[in-house]
Amino acid sequence: MNVQFELNGRLVQTEHEPGTTLMELLRSRELYSVKHGCDHGECGACTVLMDSKSVNACLILVHTVSGRKIETLESFSDHKTMHHIQDNFLHEGAAQCGYCTPGMILAVEALKREGGEIDEPGVRDALNGNLCRCTGYVKPVKAGLSTTKASRDKENAGGDS
Numbered sequence: 048m049n050v051q052f053e054l055n056g057r058l059v060q061t062e063h064e065p066g067t068t069l070m071e072l073l074r075s076r077e078l079y080s081v082k083h084g085c086d087h088g089e090c091g092a093c094t095v096l097m098d099s100k101s102v103n104a105c106l107i108l109v110h111t112v113s114g115r116k117i118e119t120l121e122s123f124s125d126h127k128t129m130h131h132i133q134d135n136f137l138h139e140g141a142a143q144c145g146y147c148t149p150g151m152i153l154a155v156e157a158l159k160r161e162g163g164e165i166d167e168p169g170v171r172d173a174l175n176g177n178l179c180r181c182t183g184y185v186k187p188v189k190a191g192l193s194t195t196k197a198s199r200d201k202e203n204a205g206g207d208s
């Protein structure tokens with residue numbers, strides 16, 4: 048099968064077997080921030096952004112992403128400086144093994160892009176589908192809250208988020 052979509056800001060065309068999931072395709076392209084966890088839509092380790100919404104890539108068949116915009120965590124960094132959400136997770140000590148961290152960061156980014164007022168219940172709700180077996184959720188929630196606060200402060204000051 049053949050599909051065209053935007054991946055991390057570039058138009059890509061794929062040749063793939065029917066039944067290939069987006070998670071399989073992205074990992075075959077060495078986008079290893081997309082983790083292989085449960086394979087059943089339960090852990091959130093494979094989270095990516097599709098048209099700015101967080102989705103589980105293991106549940107999405109590649110042929111359904113035609114014309115969509117897919118983003119993985121790799122597109123958030125230029126390998127020299129960290130994205131501000133990564134910085135916040137680092138600052139809060141919100142990762143141990145890191146397996147869940149890319150998905151959590153993208154879930155927070157999706158929440159930020161939704162706009163609107165962000166509070167602790169909102170961040171907890173956004174991270175609801177991202178399971179962590181190491182840290183618990185207090186620090187990731189704090190990182191999410193500082194992210195949304197920082198971006199709101201920037202917006203209020205007229206800067207980019």
Ligand code: FES
Pocket residue numbers: 082083084085086087088089090091092093094103104105106
């Ligand atoms: S690997 Fe996709 S939700 Fe667990």
Ligand code: FES
Pocket residue numbers: 141142143144145146147148178179180181182
């Ligand atoms: S930091 Fe290890 S699973 Fe979350």
